Amino acid sequence: MSGGVDSSVAAHLLLEAGHEVIGVFMRHGHQSPVACTNDPESPDAPARGSLVDLPVVNRLDHKQGCCTAADAEDARRVADRLSIPFYALNLDREFKQIIDYFVDEYTAGRTPNPCVQCNNWIKFGKLFDYADSVGAQYVATGHYARLETAGGTPKLLRGIDSGKDQSYVLFGIKQKYLERMLLPVGGYQKPDIRRLAGEVGMNVAEKKDSQEICFVTRGRYDEFVRNERDQKTSIxxxxxxxxxxxxxxxxxxxxxxxxxxxxxxxxxxxxxxxxxxxxxxxxxxxxxxDREEMGCRELTAKDCNWLVEHEEIPQRCEVQIRYNASSAPATVELLDEGRFSVEFDEPQFAIAPGQAAVCYHGEQTLGGGWIE
Incomplete structure (x- = not known):
């Protein structure tokens, strides 16, 4: 539960479906400036892995993120309204891996996608460890994507709301986890999710969507990269x-x-x-x-993750090169060492090394890799 409307309504829908629900918020050490109420327990005090309650806070930097103490308070209020347990997990050390990746990629002239790696390493990685520790069968989130379980192996599909579809950022999840995932809001349009939130009296019904990278709490990305990098080395x-x-x-x-x-x-x-x-x-x-000079018909990608068996990957499919881009028809060839090549039917613009190339067959997410 991030404190946003999507994960809040996801919890509500899970309860309506008869599940026993535990709300979990992910904390990390890069917080925005906040104004806290008097609370005897500092939000930075707990040890790694502890379960804590967080103080009521208001953000001072006006950025819309997803992992602040203010978001934690929103999530806690929703959990209270739904009468479900709520825990905040201190994942500072795990987030440090994502921050290091972010800094290293920008320093190498590449464009990272930390939200994809957060899904891979934490939301559908570390949270499964926590789920196992409390005997939970599933990990659910508020992502706009769907799972089709009929006929054997689960398939990851695009969300019904094409403007909010988040299947792209889920391509790196391990295939074995698909059968333990729940994506309750993927079958809804975003206005319907806000309407449901209002109907059940959630205070986050009209809360803006998170649009910032959660650990870049102020300023520009390049300033953040330099500040983080200068603490370790001078480049x-x-x-x-x-x-x-x-x-x-x-x-x-x-x-x-x-x-x-x-x-x-x-x-x-x-x-x-x-x-x-x-x-x-x-x-x-x-x-x-000029714009025309950015056009390119070919790319290669590495460190691939496939959500289907290799023999199920068609040579002709659609490939998406950015979260906010449309997928484009292409020919895909699997290569050695976890790589694949793509030849698009038409030139694609601004293919950025470091971003993900994700393959689709219709609505199904096949998997993908990182653009070289």
Whole structure:
């Protein structure tokens, strides 16, 4: 339970279906500035793995995240209204793995997706360990995706609400966990979820959706990366802004401030729109060009995870290269060492190394990997 409307209604739907429900909130150590009520138990005091109650707080930075103490209080209020147990799990050490991944990828000129890794490592990783410790059969979340269990092996499908579908961020879950997952809101449209929340008197019925990376509590991503990195090592990632023909048009303070496809915030005015075409970590050059120069029909991906058996992966399928992108028809070929190649029917724009390439067959999520 993140404190948002989706996981709150998911808990309600599970109760309506006859399940015994335990609400769990994931805490980590990167909190936004907060104003707390007087509470004898500091939110940073408990040891790793402890179960605690959290103080009532109000955020001061105005960011909309999903793992703050204010969100924990929202989740606790919902749990109280539903009369279910509620625990906050201290996962600071586990989140540190995600933060290190985030920093390392940006430092290498890649574009990370920490929300996917959070699902892989924590929400459908560590939470199964906790579920086992309390004898729970399933782990449920408020993701907009569906599970089809008829006919044997469970299938992960897109959510009914195409504008909210989150199957993309679930591609890395281990196949063995599908049979122990529940995704109650995936068969609903988002307005219906808000309506249900209002009908049962949830205070989060009109709460805005989380839109920020939860551990970047203030400022820009590049500032966060530099601050985290400088605590461990000193690496100079500053370099030059160059056009695709090699013309130097400016300087930048670090490649972590850029991602492929970026148009705004380039730090240079050229009289016409330019985009980040690629990032060259060895030279530390950020290459700018026209939109047409971002088009690409091929990619390779590594560290694949498949939710179906290899023989079930069709050569022709649809591939999605970003969370907010549409999937596109392509030919897929499995390679050695957990890799695969993709050839799109039409050029795709802003294929960013570090993002996930996820394969679909109709509504079914087949799996995917990380763009090289």
């Amino acid at each position: 100079d990632t500053a370099g030059e802004l160059v056009l695709t023909d090699g013309t130097v048009v400016g300087k930048h303070s670090g490649i972590e401030g850029f991602t492929v496809g970026q148009r705004k915030g380039l730090g240079v005015a050229l009289g016409e729109p330019k985009f980040v075409v690629r990032i060259e970590p060895e030279s530390r050059n950020v290459v700018l060009g």
